[in-house]
Amino acid sequence: MSRHVEELPCMRTFTVRDGCLALGGTPVTELVAKAGGTPIYLYDQLMLETRIAELRCALPGSIALHYAVKANPMPALLEFLAGRVDGFDIASAGELERLRAVGAAPERISFAGPGKRDEELATAVEHGVTLHIESAGELERVATFASPRRPTPRVALRINPDFELKRSGMRMAGGPQPFGIDAECVPQLLRRIDALPLAFEGFHLFAGSQNLRTDLLIEALEPMFQLIGELAAQAPGPVRHLTLGGGLGIPYFPGDEPVNLPAYGQSLGACLARHAAPLGETRIALELGRYLVGEAGVYLARVIDRKVSRGEVYLVTDGGMHHHLAASGNLGQVVRRNFPVAVANRMDEPARETVSVVGPLCTPLDRLAERVELPTAEPGDLIAVFQSGAYGLTASPIHFLSHPPPREQLVSPATQE
Numbered sequence: 001m002s003r004h005v006e007e008l009p010c011m012r013t014f015t016v017r018d019g020c021l022a023l024g025g026t027p028v029t030e031l032v033a034k035a036g037g038t039p040i041y042l043y044d045q046l047m048l049e050t051r052i053a054e055l056r057c058a059l060p061g062s063i064a065l066h067y068a069v070k071a072n073p074m075p076a077l078l079e080f081l082a083g084r085v086d087g088f089d090i091a092s093a094g095e096l097e098r099l100r101a102v103g104a105a106p107e108r109i110s111f112a113g114p115g116k117r118d119e120e121l122a123t124a125v126e127h128g129v130t131l132h133i134e135s136a137g138e139l140e141r142v143a144t145f146a147s148p149r150r151p152t153p154r155v156a157l158r159i160n161p162d163f164e165l166k167r168s169g170m171r172m173a174g175g176p177q178p179f180g181i182d183a184e185c186v187p188q189l190l191r192r193i194d195a196l197p198l199a200f201e202g203f204h205l206f207a208g209s210q211n212l213r214t215d216l217l218i219e220a221l222e223p224m225f226q227l228i229g230e231l232a233a234q235a236p237g238p239v240r241h242l243t244l245g246g247g248l249g250i251p252y253f254p255g256d257e258p259v260n261l262p263a264y265g266q267s268l269g270a271c272l273a274r275h276a277a278p279l280g281e282t283r284i285a286l287e288l289g290r291y292l293v294g295e296a297g298v299y300l301a302r303v304i305d306r307k308v309s310r311g312e313v314y315l316v317t318d319g320g321m322h323h324h325l326a327a328s329g330n331l332g333q334v335v336r337r338n339f340p341v342a343v344a345n346r347m348d349e350p351a352r353e354t355v356s357v358v359g360p361l362c363t364p365l366d367r368l369a370e371r372v373e374l375p376t377a378e379p380g381d382l383i384a385v386f387q388s389g390a391y392g393l394t395a396s397p398i399h400f401l402s403h404p405p406p407r408e409q410l411v412s413p414a415t416q417e
């Protein structure tokens with residue numbers, strides 16, 4: 001028997017089979033046994049596919065879909081996405097390596113991020129990757145890698161606008177920033193590009209991450225396009241590419257509402273129509289990390305011990321903050337809140353007690369869930385942490401306490417029995 005996970009609003013896409021959480025139609029107990037044990041990150045291929053289809057359906061047809069690799073650089077996931085998205089955003093030469101290993105086309109890759117090392121700039125230029133320039137100094141350094149033996153360095157300017165995307169989980173623009181070039185300084189750099197042996201590609205504007213407020217995401221579009229239009233008029237050539245950081249968030253906590261994707265897509269379409277003149281020839285890309293992969297991932301840890309301390313129940317698991325810093329609340333959360341969790345092999349049992357789920361590290365920071373209502377769990381049971389597909393493993397202090405790394409698996413749909 002199979003049903004959907006109803007009691008957890010943001011996980012309706014997951015199913016339960018015979019009381020066990022299932023991915024791609026296979027119970028996680030089976031997936032874990034086949035993979036060799038816990039802890040493990042599982043990524044649901046079908047959910048990735050569905051999310052991409054939703055985006056394609058809601059966004060204007062001319063919008064390209066790029067994946068920001070830093071959200072999750074797992075090789076099988078990159079390989080899967082390489083055939084389904086239109087390009088990638090990288091933040092290091094290491095991420096470029098990973099993309100090259102799965103055969104992604106370099107001309108569809110852009111490289112953003114402050115502090116790109118000379119070796120990284122040289123590698124990017126060699127492969128024809130577009131560099132998203134973060135400062136005047138970086139622009140000058142890129143130009144030194146121009147050589148008749150290499151393709152002309154392709155550059156786009158990342159703009160730090162004088163406005164911000166309000167209510168973002170992380171602010172990436174507005175005010176002083178390590179990211180991007182202050183909008184008022186962009187015209188000067190555009191003139192400089194004209195004087196240097198560089199190919200001007202366009203602009204990049206990424207205003208904030210993890211935003212759930214559809215109204216504010218929509219409100220930010222017009223000023224963004226207006227600014228790009230003004231700067232385009234001063235560019236040394238046509239704006240061939242415009243990358244808009246997505247910033248679309250996913251719900252993690254009670255009360256979080258998902259982004260209204262159709263409404264966002266519609267507003268984006270209207271905005272494109274209004275600004276068709278300066279950007280008629282421009283390839284516009286949304287570059288999404290969390291929104292593409294975040295909801296498709298589940299982290300599973302096994303209960304090793306169950307202890308009661310002065311009335312509080314602790315489920316001690318083999319996984320924790322060293323694999324999943326975000327769920328422990330230590331990756332940018334101001335007030336610690338629980339990610340959605342469940343006992344994966346007891347999905348049909350009602351919540352019976354209030355427990356805290358902790359990891360094996362000797363620090364009070366190592367908790368996966370604090371005082372949550374769960375069915376009674378015993379050693380051997382599996383704890384599932386949902387919304388774990390983005391900023392999970394590679395955003396965690398994996399070497400802390402020298403425990404083994406978790407496994408990772410991309411789960412394809414089971415063939416029908």
Ligand SMILES: *Cc1c(COP(=O)(O)O)cnc(C)c1O
Pocket residue numbers: 068070071089091112113206208209210245246247248287288289290291390
């Ligand atoms: C991290 C990052 C993204 C992805 O952000 P999400 O909030 O995960 O969608 C996009 N663009 C750039 C430049 C980034 O640094």
